[in-house]
Amino acid sequence: MRLLKRCWLGQFLMFTIAVGSLGMVFLVSQLSTDWTPGFIPKYRWLEYTYDHSCPEKECNCSAILQGDREALEWAKIQAITKDVRKNIQIPDDHYINTTQDCRSFKLKRKYLMFPLSKEEEEFPLAYSIVVHHKVQNFERLLRAIYAPQNIYCVHVDKKSKASVSSAISAITSCFPNVFLASQAENVVYASWSRVQADLNCMADLYNASTKWKYFINLCGQDFPLKTNLEIVRMLRALRGRNSLESENLPPEKKWRVSYVHQIVDGRIQRTKKKKDPAPFNLPIMSGSAYIVVTRGYIRSVLEDQRIHALLEWFKDTYSPDEHLWATIQRISGVPGSKRPNRKYDVSDINAIARLVKWEAHEGSQDSMGAVYPECKGNHVRSICVYAAGDLQWLLEQDHLFANKFDVDTDPIAIYCLEKYLRQKALADWK
Ligand SMILES: *[C@@H]1O[C@H](CO)[C@@H](O)[C@H](O)[C@H]1NC(C)=O
Numbered sequence: 001m002r003l004l005k006r007c008w009l010g011q012f013l014m015f016t017i018a019v020g021s022l023g024m025v026f027l028v029s030q031l032s033t034d035w036t037p038g039f040i041p042k043y044r045w046l047e048y049t050y051d052h053s054c055p056e057k058e059c060n061c062s063a064i065l066q067g068d069r070e071a072l073e074w075a076k077i078q079a080i081t082k083d084v085r086k087n088i089q090i091p092d093d094h095y096i097n098t099t100q101d102c103r104s105f106k107l108k109r110k111y112l113m114f115p116l117s118k119e120e121e122e123f124p125l126a127y128s129i130v131v132h133h134k135v136q137n138f139e140r141l142l143r144a145i146y147a148p149q150n151i152y153c154v155h156v157d158k159k160s161k162a163s164v165s166s167a168i169s170a171i172t173s174c175f176p177n178v179f180l181a182s183q184a185e186n187v188v189y190a191s192w193s194r195v196q197a198d199l200n201c202m203a204d205l206y207n208a209s210t211k212w213k214y215f216i217n218l219c220g221q222d223f224p225l226k227t228n229l230e231i232v233r234m235l236r237a238l239r240g241r242n243s244l245e246s247e248n249l250p251p252e253k254k255w256r257v258s259y260v261h262q263i264v265d266g267r268i269q270r271t272k273k274k275k276d277p278a279p280f281n282l283p284i285m286s287g288s289a290y291i292v293v294t295r296g297y298i299r300s301v302l303e304d305q306r307i308h309a310l311l312e313w314f315k316d317t318y319s320p321d322e323h324l325w326a327t328i329q330r331i332s333g334v335p336g337s338k339r340p341n342r343k344y345d346v347s348d349i350n351a352i353a354r355l356v357k358w359e360a361h362e363g364s365q366d367s368m369g370a371v372y373p374e375c376k377g378n379h380v381r382s383i384c385v386y387a388a389g390d391l392q393w394l395l396e397q398d399h400l401f402a403n404k405f406d407v408d409t410d411p412i413a414i415y416c417l418e419k420y421l422r423q424k425a426l427a428d429w430k
Pocket residue numbers: 060062063066068
């Protein structure tokens with residue numbers, strides 16, 4: 001490890017000389033305070049220290065993470081302040097301009113360009129990220145999960161604005177291990193195209209590297225709740241099992257898979273035609289579009305003939321993303337899967353893939369029906385978009401990722417979370 005850190009420091013030194021004297025002064029001050037032979041510098045400068053939405057003098061993220069009332073009140077006011085709102089808008093152009101010089105982009109944005117531990121280096125992950133807008137959310141997500149040993153496939157919706165596609169493409173081109181999906185889909189809400197987008201990335205990731213151990217899919221408005229090291233440790237603790245929601249199909253959702261659906265004018269529509277039962281009479285399960293699965297599960301998806309038949313069958317169902325992965329998880333012989341017996345059902349709360357606050361399940365601790373505390377942000381399609389006030393609860397959960405975050409709703413929630421994760425990653429750096 002020490003050797004690795006030195007190498008990296010060497011690279012940094014060369015780059016800084018190239019950048020000029022200002023950088024040199026900074027480096028010398030780093031060297032004189034932190035770096036003496038045999039002493040490992042702490043790289044304090046890799047911490048996130050400044051944000052328009054959260055000026056260092058007023059913003060106290062540790063108080064916010066502890067649920068301090070005063071700090072949360074301040075954060076709430078800040079999030080609706082005109083000046084702050086103006087400053088958090090970053091035009092797509094900006095990413096195209098700043099990624100012209102990739103080294104400077106990665107340095108300024110403080111991407112971690114070396115593995116923080118051998119343990120992480122030996123346990124690479126594969127990510128599929130689907131995006132259609134809000135480039136800033138995507139870039140901050142990528143920065144939060146980026147590690148050079150992992151690989152990242154990004155699917156940009158075919159109907160995204162040209163400036164969004166260009167900006168995301170420009171960002172990905174700065175990293176050898178981040179690439180665009182070889183095939184882009186026009187994603188129609190609740191239709192098969194959403195599954196196809198992930199399938200395209202699964203095939204690309206599977207083909208791009210044989211090394212990765214687990215696959216995680218994300219969308220542009222997800223954010224991690226754990227550092228890469230914590231993610232690696234939780235995945236190792238799964239000992240080859242998958243972690244995703246997979247439950248008995250509730251009666252009120254049966255229509256989704258018992259009628260043929262079609263796309264009309266860019267929207268999914270139910271027809272009157274009944275569907276045949278699923279191939280091999282496989283029991284259809286209920287779950288989430290977001291999964292944490294082994295490389296073996298992905299191999300089955302790509303190569304198992306039974307699953308090919310199942311994919312075909314799912315193509316004209318409603319929201320196949322919320323049923324397909326959950327159903328595959330209960331097919332015998334699929335690596336990391338579980339028996340279809342109800343006793344093996346896993347809910348979204350017990351899977352570590354994704355934490356989502358559904359509006360209908362929110363409520364106070366003493367309300368019997370409530371699953372989680374009320375959303376402190378606002379709702380989009382009945383899902384909570386988190387505010388700073390949700391962070392304390394989010395970080396108490398076991399999930400690797402939470403949905404949804406949005407800089408436009410609460411920039412401080414993202415800022416305090418990313419700052420916390422970076423500090424933790426650097427503190428755990430052995
Ligand atoms: C931030 O909040 C924490 C916890 O409430 C407190 O201990 C600390 O002194 C505060 N820091 C500043 C700079 O106000």
